[in-house]
Amino acid sequence: MSSPHILILGPPGAGKGTQSSRIAESFGVEHVTTGDALRANKDMDISDMDTEYDTPRAYMEAGDLVPDAVVNAIVEEALTSADGFVLDGYPRNMDQADELEDMTDLDVILSLSVGREELVDRLTGRRVCDDCGANFHVEFDQPEEAGVCDECGGELIQRDDDNEESVTNRLDVFDENTAPVIDHYRDHAGFVEIDGEQSPDGVWADIEAAIDEQV
Ligand code: AP5
Numbered sequence: 001m002s003s004p005h006i007l008i009l010g011p012p013g014a015g016k017g018t019q020s021s022r023i024a025e026s027f028g029v030e031h032v033t034t035g036d037a038l039r040a041n042k043d044m045d046i047s048d049m050d051t052e053y054d055t056p057r058a059y060m061e062a063g064d065l066v067p068d069a070v071v072n073a074i075v076e077e078a079l080t081s082a083d084g085f086v087l088d089g090y091p092r093n094m095d096q097a098d099e100l101e102d103m104t105d106l107d108v109i110l111s112l113s114v115g116r117e118e119l120v121d122r123l124t125g126r127r128v129c130d131d132c133g134a135n136f137h138v139e140f141d142q143p144e145e146a147g148v149c150d151e152c153g154g155e156l157i158q159r160d161d162d163n164e165e166s167v168t169n170r171l172d173v174f175d176e177n178t179a180p181v182i183d184h185y186r187d188h189a190g191f192v193e194i195d196g197e198q199s200p201d202g203v204w205a206d207i208e209a210a211i212d213e214q215v
Pocket of ligand 1: 010011012013014015016017018019034035036038059060061063064065066067068071088089090091092096122123125126127135136137140141161170196197198199200201203
């Protein structure tokens with residue numbers, strides 16, 4: 001079989017980014033992430049798309065969804081050039097799920113489940129490297145030297161949307177828009193629910209086994 005097409009779903013803070021990096025490395029697929037793509041283009045001019053705000057920044061800092069037209073275009077371009085992929089952060093509503101169905105097929109659909117209280121702790125304590133984007137946590141995944149990235153020596157910062165107010169809104173947006181997407185995929189071939197409350201290594205062991213079984 002050609003390189004697998006993997007979708008990873010879950011609420012904000014479930015560990016999608018953490019586990020997608022491992023999937024990409026281990027299975028030799030591309031990590032396609034709408035969150036990173038949008039963060040790299042926060043100030044791009046989207047006013048010609050008839051949107052409420054002129055850039056993605058305002059949506060993201062509030063924890064709201066960036067308009068579908070912007071995100072669909074990012075994903076379509078990334079998937080066209082990818083052989084195998086792990087898709088992280090998309091689809092986040094049923095219209096995006098319909099778009100994705102027209103773009104590609106999926107071999108494995110992983111759904112990470114984690115309770116709300118744990119998600120708030122993970123997100124408000126997350127620190128990311130300003131240079132290479134590596135993820136850390138002030139309690140669960142501490143760097144060797146406080147404030148310094150183990151991977152590249154860059155500065156660790158807190159994301160603009162990891163404050164308590166944005167996190168609460170992001171979790172509400174997930175419940176309203178993205179939870180129905182997960183329910184939609186439950187009957188799809190290749191759907192596997194993963195207990196995301198285990199240690200990162202425990203989650204990874206389940207994910208690796210699930211992908212090996214499906215592809
Ligand atoms: P995005 O960047 O996709 O954020 P998210 O979905 O909110 O997900 P996160 O990156 O916050 O969490 P994650 O699940 O990747 O967890 P992580 O591995 O980092 O999107 C940001 C914004 O962009 C959205 O709010 C929206 O505005 C916009 N956007 C993006 N896609 C869009 C779309 N399709 N449509 C419209 N708008 C879109 O882990 C979190 C923390 O927990 C880390 O500190 C990590 O070290 C720790 N951790 C991970 N696993 C474990 C574990 N097993 N145990 C303990 N700690 C753990």
